[in-house]
Amino acid sequence: MTTKIIVCILASLAVTALSTAAQTNAPPPHPRLLLNADGIAELKARIAAAPWAKASWHKLETNAEASLAEPVVLPPRGGNWSHNYVCPIHGARLQTGKQIGPWQWEHICPVGDHILLGDPSKATLDFDGNVIMQIHLDNAQRVIDDGLVYQMTGDARYARKAREILLAYADRYLEYPVHDNEGRPGGRGGHIASQSLTEAEWLIAMTQGADLVWDTLSQADQKAIEEKMLRPALNEIIIPRKYGIHNIQNWENSAIGLVGYLLNDRQLISLAIDDPKLGFCQQIRKGVLADGLWCEGSMGYHFFAISGMWPLMEAARNCGLDLYEPKFKSLFDGPFALAMPDLYLPNFNDSGLSPLREHADIYELAFAHFHDPKYVSLLNRSDRRNRMALLFGMTQLPVGGAPTHPGTRNLSASGYAILESGQGTNATWLALKYGPHGGGHGHPDKNSFILYARGRILAPDVGTHAYGSPLHAGWDKTTLAHNTLVVDEKSQAPAQGKCLAFGNENGADYSVTEAGPIYKGVRFTRTAVMLTTNLIVFVDQIEANTPHIFDLAYHQIGAWKNVPAGKPWSAGAGDGYKYFTRATSREQSAGLELQTRVDADWQPLIALAGGEPTQIITGCGLWKTTEDLVPMVVQRRQGQRTAYVWAVSLDGAPVDLSATAVQDASGTTLDQSEAVLVQVGGGGQKWLLLANPHRHEILARLPDSSEWRSDAVVDIR
Numbered sequence: 001m002t003t004k005i006i007v008c009i010l011a012s013l014a015v016t017a018l019s020t021a022a023q024t025n026a027p028p029p030h031p032r033l034l035l036n037a038d039g040i041a042e043l044k045a046r047i048a049a050a051p052w053a054k055a056s057w058h059k060l061e062t063n064a065e066a067s068l069a070e071p072v073v074l075p076p077r078g079g080n081w082s083h084n085y086v087c088p089i090h091g092a093r094l095q096t097g098k099q100i101g102p103w104q105w106e107h108i109c110p111v112g113d114h115i116l117l118g119d120p121s122k123a124t125l126d127f128d129g130n131v132i133m134q135i136h137l138d139n140a141q142r143v144i145d146d147g148l149v150y151q152m153t154g155d156a157r158y159a160r161k162a163r164e165i166l167l168a169y170a171d172r173y174l175e176y177p178v179h180d181n182e183g184r185p186g187g188r189g190g191h192i193a194s195q196s197l198t199e200a201e202w203l204i205a206m207t208q209g210a211d212l213v214w215d216t217l218s219q220a221d222q223k224a225i226e227e228k229m230l231r232p233a234l235n236e237i238i239i240p241r242k243y244g245i246h247n248i249q250n251w252e253n254s255a256i257g258l259v260g261y262l263l264n265d266r267q268l269i270s271l272a273i274d275d276p277k278l279g280f281c282q283q284i285r286k287g288v289l290a291d292g293l294w295c296e297g298s299m300g301y302h303f304f305a306i307s308g309m310w311p312l313m314e315a316a317r318n319c320g321l322d323l324y325e326p327k328f329k330s331l332f333d334g335p336f337a338l339a340m341p342d343l344y345l346p347n348f349n350d351s352g353l354s355p356l357r358e359h360a361d362i363y364e365l366a367f368a369h370f371h372d373p374k375y376v377s378l379l380n381r382s383d384r385r386n387r388m389a390l391l392f393g394m395t396q397l398p399v400g401g402a403p404t405h406p407g408t409r410n411l412s413a414s415g416y417a418i419l420e421s422g423q424g425t426n427a428t429w430l431a432l433k434y435g436p437h438g439g440g441h442g443h444p445d446k447n448s449f450i451l452y453a454r455g456r457i458l459a460p461d462v463g464t465h466a467y468g469s470p471l472h473a474g475w476d477k478t479t480l481a482h483n484t485l486v487v488d489e490k491s492q493a494p495a496q497g498k499c500l501a502f503g504n505e506n507g508a509d510y511s512v513t514e515a516g517p518i519y520k521g522v523r524f525t526r527t528a529v530m531l532t533t534n535l536i537v538f539v540d541q542i543e544a545n546t547p548h549i550f551d552l553a554y555h556q557i558g559a560w561k562n563v564p565a566g567k568p569w570s571a572g573a574g575d576g577y578k579y580f581t582r583a584t585s586r587e588q589s590a591g592l593e594l595q596t597r598v599d600a601d602w603q604p605l606i607a608l609a610g611g612e613p614t615q616i617i618t619g620c621g622l623w624k625t626t627e628d629l630v631p632m633v634v635q636r637r638q639g640q641r642t643a644y645v646w647a648v649s650l651d652g653a654p655v656d657l658s659a660t661a662v663q664d665a666s667g668t669t670l671d672q673s674e675a676v677l678v679q680v681g682g683g684g685q686k687w688l689l690l691a692n693p694h695r696h697e698i699l700a701r702l703p704d705s706s707e708w709r710s711d712a713v714v715d716i717r
Contacts (some may be wrong), residue, residue, distance in 0.1 A: 002122065002301050007081070009689050013211035013653060016371070018489060023451050027098050027261075027264045027319060028318065028319055028640065029215075030211055030212075030214040030215050031147070031151060031211045031212045031214070031215075032211060032212065032261060032315065032318045032500035033207065033208045033211040033212075033258055033261055033262060033311075033314070033315045033318065034144065034208040034212065034311070034314065034315075034391070034563065035148075035151070035212075035318070035391065036318040038230050038320070039420075040059070040151050040152065042153065042467070043148075043390070043391065043568055044152065045058075045395070046390070046393065046395050047390075049395045049396075050384075050393075050395045050396075052168065052383075052384040052385050052624075053384075053385075053389070053390055053393070053395070054411070055385050056384075056385040056386070056387075056389070056412075057152075057390060057419070058388045059385075060145055060148065060149070060390070061149055061152075063145065063428070064142075064145045064146055064148075064149045064158060065149075067142060067145075067146075068157055068158070068161055069447075072139075072161075072164050072165050072168050074139070074168055074169065074172055075103060075132045075135050075136060076103060077129070077132065077176060077177075077189065078129075078131020078132070078133075078136070078176045078177070078179055078189075078191055078192050078193060078194065079129055079130065079132045079134070079135075079136055079192065079193055079194065079198070080123060080126045080127075080128075080129025080130045080132070080133055080183075080194055081123065081130075081181040081193075081194045081195060081198075081467075081468065082130060082133070082198075082466075083181075083466040083467035083468040083469075084123055084124050084125075084126065084127075084129075084130065084181070084468035085107075085127060085130040085466065085468070086465070086466035086468050086469045087109040087112060087116065087122065087469075088110070088125070088296070088469075088470075088627050088650070089112060089124050089626070090109055090111040090112050090627060091465045091466070091469040091470070091471040091622075091625050091626055092109055092110055092111040092112075092625045093110075093466060094108060094109060094110075094116065094127060094130075095107070095108045095109075095110060096131055097115060100117075103128060104117075104128050104629070105116065105118070105127070105128060105131050107127040109623045109628055111626075111666060112527045113702040118533035119444075120183075120605055121183075121185060123125035123181060123182050123183030123194070123441075123468075124468050124470040126183060128354075129194075129552055133192075133193060133194075133198065136193070136202055137198075137201065137202055137205070139165055139169070140202050140203075140205035140206045140209065141205055141209075142161075142162075142165060142209075143162045143165050143205065143206055143209025143210065143212075143213075144159045144205055144208055144209040145160070145207045145209075146158040146159070146162035146165075146209070146212075146213070147162050147208075147210075147211070147212025147213045148212060148279065150162070150212065150213055150216070151212055152282070155490065156216070158199055159213040159215075160216075162209055162210075162212070162278070163213060163216065163217060163221060166206070166209070166210055166217075166221075166225050166229075167221060167224060167225070167525070169206065169229055170224045170225045170228040170229045171224075171228070173191055173192070173229045173232065173233070174191065174228060174232055175229060176191040176192060177191070178190060178191055178236070178237070178716075179194055180194050181194045181195055182197065183648065188241060188706075189237075190233075190237045191232075191233070191236075191237065192233075194314045195253075195334070196237050196238050196241040196252060197248045197251055197252070199233060199237045199238060199252070199255075199401075200238050200248075200251040200255035200308075200311075201251055201253045203230070203233050203238070203255045203258075203259070204251070204254050204255050204258055204311050205229075206229070207230065207258040207259055208258065208311065210225060210230075210262065211258075211261075211262050214262065228654045230258070230259050230262070230263070233255070234255065234256055234259055234268070234315045234367050237253050238255050238256060239252075239256065239271075242277075242278060243278075243284060244277070244278065245282065245286045245287045245295060246287075246296070246439065247294070247301045247304045247305040247308060248308075248563070249268045249278055249283060249308075250280075250283055250305050250308030250309045251307075251308035252308075253272040253273070253278065253279060253280050253283070253308070253309075253312055254272070254308055254309065254310075254311040254312040256268050256271055256272040257269055257272030257273060257280070257312040257315060257316070258270075258311060258312065258315050260272060260498060261315045261316070261318075261319055262594070262714070269316075272312060272577075273312070273316065273321075273323070275613060280309065280312060280313075280323065283325050284310070284325070284328060285327075287305065288327050288328070288330060288331055289334075289411070289413040289414050289436075290412075290413035291330075291334055291337060291339065291411040291414050292332075292333045292334025292335075292337065293334040293335075293411065293413070293414040294331065295436065295438070295439070296349065296350075296438045296439055296441045296442070297347065297348055297349040297414065297415075297433075297435065297436060297437070297438030297441070297442055298348065298349040298350050298351040298356070298438060298441050299335065299338070299345040299347070299348070299350060299351050299354065300347075300350065300351035300464075301349075301350065301351065301441055302331070302334070302335065303359050303362060305331075306331055306332075306362055307362065309328070310362070310365060310495075313328075319580050321332035324369045324370075328554060329366065329370050329684070331374070332362075332363060332370070332375065333372075333374075333712075334408075334414075335356055335359075336374065336403055337357070337406055337409060337411060338411065338414075338416060338431070339356050340429050340431075340452045340457075341405060341420070341424065341426070341427040341429050341452065341453075341455075342355070342425045342455060343355055343357065343403070344356070345354040345451075346431055346450050346461065347461055347462075347463030347464070348416075348431075348443070348445075348450070348461055348463075349438045349442050349443050350438075350441035350442075350464040350476075351441075351463055351464060352442070352463050352464065353457075353463065353596050356378060357378050357381045357382055359378075360378040360379055360381065360382035360386075361386040361389065362388060363375045363378050363379060363386040364379060364384070364386070364388040364389040364392055364393040365388055365392045367379060367393075367394060367397075368392045368393065368394055373398060376397050376398060376399075377403055377446065377573075379393075379397055379535075380397060386641060388427075390537050396504075405420065405423075405424075405427065406420075407420050408420050408421070408500060408504065408509040408530075410502045410511070411435075412435075412499060412602050414435045414436070415433060415434045415435010415436060415437070415496070415497065416431050416432070416433055416434075417431070417432040417434065417455060417499055417502055417513055417528075417711065418430065418431045418437065419432075419509040419511060419528065419530040419536075420509075421509060421530050421532070421533045423535040425455050426453075426454055426455055427453075427533070428451075428452070428453045428533040428534070428536075428650065429451070429452040429453070430449055430450075430528060430536060431449060431450050431452050432447065432448070432449045432451075432511055432513055432526065432528055432531060433445060433446065433447070433448050433449065434446055434447060434496075434498065434499060434513040434514070434516075435496060435497070436513065437494040437495060437496060442494060443476065443477060443482065444477065444478070444479045444482075444491040444492035444493065444494065444518070445461075445479060445481075445482035445484055445492065446484065446492060446495055446496075446497045446515035446516055446518050446522050446524075447484045447485065447497065447513055447515040447524060447525075447526040447540075448461065448482035448483045448484040449483050449484075449528070449571050450483075451483075451536070451648065453533075453604075453650050454602060454658070456557075456598075456652070457555050457557065458557060458598070458604060458650070459483055459554065459555060459557075459648070460555060460557060460623055460630065460650075461482065461483070462475060462476050462481040462482065462555075462621075462622065462623060463476070464476050470624070471579075471622065472686035474576065474578070474579065475576050475579045475621075475622055477491070478491045478575040478576030479491040479492045479553075479575065480551070480553050480574070480575060480579075480580065480621070480634075481555075481556050481576055481579075481622070482553065482555075482578060483544045483553060483555060484515075484526075484552075484553065485515070485518075485524050485540065485542065485550065485551070485552055485553075486550075486551040486553060486574070486575075487519045487522055487544075487548050487549065487550060487551075488516075488519075488548050488549050488574075489549065489551065489572055489573075489574020489575060489577060490519075490574065490575055491575040491576070492518035492519065493517065493518055493519065495515065495516035495518045496516050497513055497514050497515045497518075498513070498516065499511065499512070499513050499514075500512040500513065500514055500693055501712075501713035501714050503674075505714065505715065505716040506716045506717060508530060508531045508687070508716050509529070509530045510527065510528065510529040510530070510714050510716065511527070511528050512525065512526070512527045512528075512623055512691070512693055512713050512714050513525070513526055513528075514693065518692075519544075519547030519548075519657075520545075521544055521546060521581075522541045522542065522544045522545075522548070523544070524540070524541075524542050525538050525540075525541045525542075525693040526539070526541075527539040527540075527541070527689075527691040527693070527714055529689055529714070529716065530682065531682075531685075531687055532683065532685075534649060534650040534651040534653070534682075534683065535647060535648075535649055535650070535655065535680075535682050536647060536648045537645075537646075537647045537657075537678065537680055537689060538644070538645070538646050538647065539643060539644070539645050539647075539659075539676060539678060539689070539691040540552060540642075540643065540644040540645075540646075541642075541643045541672070541673045541674070541676070541691060541693060542641060542642050542643070542673055543640075543641045543673045543674070544640050544641060546640065547638065547639055547640045548638070548640070549636065549637075549638050550636065550637045550638070550639070550642060551634045551635070551636050551660070552632075552634065552636075552644050553632065553634050554606065554632070554633050554646075555621050555623075555630050555631070555632045555634075556596050556630070556631050556633075556648075557596065557598060557623075557630055557631070558596035558597050558599075558602075558603075558604075558607065558631060559596060559631065560594075560595075560596060560597075560599040560618060560631050561595045561596060561603060562595060563584070563594065563618050564586055564592070564594075565584075565586070566584035566585050566586035566616075566617075566618070567584060567585050567586070568584055568585075569583040569584055569585035569617050569619070570583070570585070571583065574640040578712075579621060579622050580617075580619050580621055580632060580634070581619055581620050582619045582620045582629070583617055583618065583619030583620075584617070584618055584619065585615055585616065585617045585618075586615075586616050587613060587614070587615055587616075588608070588610075588613075588614050588615075588616050589610055589612070589613050589614070590610040591607065591608060591609055591610040591613070591658075592608045592610075592616060592655060593605055593606065593608070593654065593655070593690075594606040594608070594616075594618065595605050595634060595652065596631045602652075603652045603686075604648060604649060604650050604651070604652055605648070605649040605652045605653070605654070605655065606646065606647075606648055606649075607646060607647045607648075607654075607655035607657050608635065608644075608645075608646045608657075609644075609645035609646060609657040609658055609659050609678075610658070611643075611645070611659055611672075612637060612639075612642060613637070614635050614636065614637055615636040615637070615685075616633065616634075616635060616636075617633065617634040617636060618631070618632070618634075619631075619632055620632055641671055642672070642673055643659065643671075643672035643676050643691075645657060645658075645659045645676065645678050647680065647682075649682060651683075653682055653683055654682065655677070655680065655681070655682045656680065656681030656682065657678070657679070657680055657681075658678070658679045659672060659676050659677070659678050659679075660676070660677045660678075660697050660700070661676065662675050662676065662678075662690070662692075662699065662700040663698070663699045664696045664697060664698065664699070665696075665697035665698075665699065665705075667699070670696060674692075674693075674694050674696065675690070675691065675692040675696050676688055676690075676691050677689070677708075678690075678691065678702045679703070687716060687717065688702065688716070688717040689714070689715070689716055690708070690710055690712065690714065690715040690716075691713075691714060692710065692711070692712060692713055692714065692715070693713055695711050695712070695713055696711065697709070697710075697711045698711065
């Protein structure tokens with residue numbers, strides 16, 4: 001049994017012991033959720049000692065004071081799903097404009113520069129409902145802010161204001177109809193929100209705020225809040241929704257546990273922490289992979305899962321149970337290993353691109369508990385006037401250098417093979433994705449990749465649009481939107497691949513990854529070799545039981561430059577193909593070079609080796625919006641097995657690229673889908689690459705008439 005498993009078992013036993021002790025031992029005094037008495041004292045000291053904390057506190061206190069005079073007016077209804085707050089034309093997130101009536105606003109599309117009005121009869125157009133949801137969340141935050149000011153100053157006006165908001169929601173909570181993300185009554189929705197996740201987020205804040213003023217409330221007030229809001233929210237909305245090992249479950253566990261700690265209900269605490277299928281300990285044990293990344297394969301949900309965990313962890317710590325174990329710390333280390341050279345996090349699966357420094361606020365909590373010096377670089381780069389720094393940050397930070405670049409590495413548990421060469425933010429970085437699908441937030445994109453060079457992404461991943469946008473299902477969740485193989489114009493099945501080989505040979509970094517069961521009877525292996533910081537070669541070998549249409553898709557930013565003449569090409573009805581626009585096609589057997597113009601000084605080249613007849617289709621795919629077109633090339637072949645050999649020349653220098661068949665030990669010539677010898681020339685250098693995923697005993701005859709024998713998966717000379 002591993003130490004990490006033992007930690008969660010011990011935590012579970014500790015909760016059981018705590019439950020037994022609760023029959024005779026009184027719980028710690030209020031407040032005991034967000035901060036306890038020691039936390040309040042530390043906050044006072046932090047404000048006195050650190051100018052950034054003083055400025056942050058001044059803003060919080062000033063806003064709380066201004067809101068004292070504002071009447072508590074609750075919205076007339078629950079809110080809408082945040083993913084519905086999107087332009088139905090361009091797929092861009094909307095921005096809230098001026099208020100034009102009671103509970104009505106203008107909504108601005110940043111792409112089309114047009115103003116939309118809400119329609120509450122349809123969830124995807126109920127834009128006012130999104131603003132209403134934010135008001136509900138802001139009201140919960142007001143309870144926390146008023147509670148903090150009360151604890152810091154003893155001014156009873158703030159406690160009374162928090163009480164007013166709490167009782168207003170207690171009176172109205174059950175009157176708000178349950179509604180879901182599609183606007184339908186009942187279902188898996190909530191009273192305040194359209195889903196249990198957001199209901200839990202709201203309830204966490206309400207409970208943390210209530211705890212800060214709990215001792216000022218009468219027993220009648222406490223009973224009303226408990227019976228008319230807290231327990232109904234748990235029993236009707238949150239506890240019945242079971243998500244398994246999932247980011248949402250962490251938020252729901254915190255909501256359950258915080259109410260448990262507030263009310264000293266040990267059954268709720270045990271449900272939140274040690275439930276054998278859903279509890280916190282299971283989330284840590286099964287959800288955090290060995291390389292420190294969250295199991296859903298999305299960096300957005302990685303940090304969202306952490307944000308759902310820590311409120312419960314802090315409440316537990318304040319009540320005598322420390323859940324800050326090494327595997328939780330690994331969640332803060334994993335992103336450093338996955339990050340690009342500029343410390344941006346890739347947008348694989350349902351995620352957007354974000355710099356790691358945008359998450360510096362949660363690293364305030366991590367550094368306070370774990371004191372890892374590599375976190376300091378993030379904290380020093382950020383404006384520390386944020387809520388997490390105010391509540392938990394270290395007043396004085398030690399001197400911390402910039403994080404070291406880890407170089408080429410294979411995150412085998414999460415399934416990212418990363419080739420990196422060069423220095424600093426100008427290094428070349430290639431991340432190939434072969435690991436777990438990621439559940440509902442996974443994309444059908446095994447053996448896809450993101451390529452970064454010269455301080456920016458060159459070959460992007462589409463990431464995700466808002467879930468309410470038609471682009472999400474129609475483009476993001478299709479294989480064509482990624483840099484990988486599409487068979488018969490259908491998206492890949494959810495699958496987990498594996499790494500067959502990874503390392504360095506004669507100064508070149510390489511990886512060989514197999515996609516797994518992405519299509520019935522199809523095996524897709526991708527060999528990627530970073531020969532220099534300017535030259536990357538791909539060998540994509542495909543074997544199938546029956547003939548198919550094989551489309552190898554690749555997206556590269558910029559604009560097409562001098563594309564060879566071709567015939568107009570209209571996409572079929574395949575998955576995502578309607579978004580492949582401005583397309584032309586040409587038949588090709590000889591090699592071909594294509595180029596995009598990123599800017600005046602950067603015009604990278606795509607070199608396609610000759611060989612089998614290939615239909616080369618060039619056009620544009622989508623990236624951030626319908627107006628953000630990205631050059632895209634599809635190499636199409638029909639057959640039962642094939643090998644695509646191609647390269648990306650980052651500096652635009654020509655590439656000599658050719659593929660030659662090889663023989664096995666018996667002298668039988670092998671199909672190139674099984675093994676192939678690739679000759680590469682570029683930048684005044686020459687290489688020979690052997691791609692041999694089946695590990696045949698290979699005999700290859702070289703251009704100088706010598707022989708090359710090898711049984712390696714990949715060999716480089």
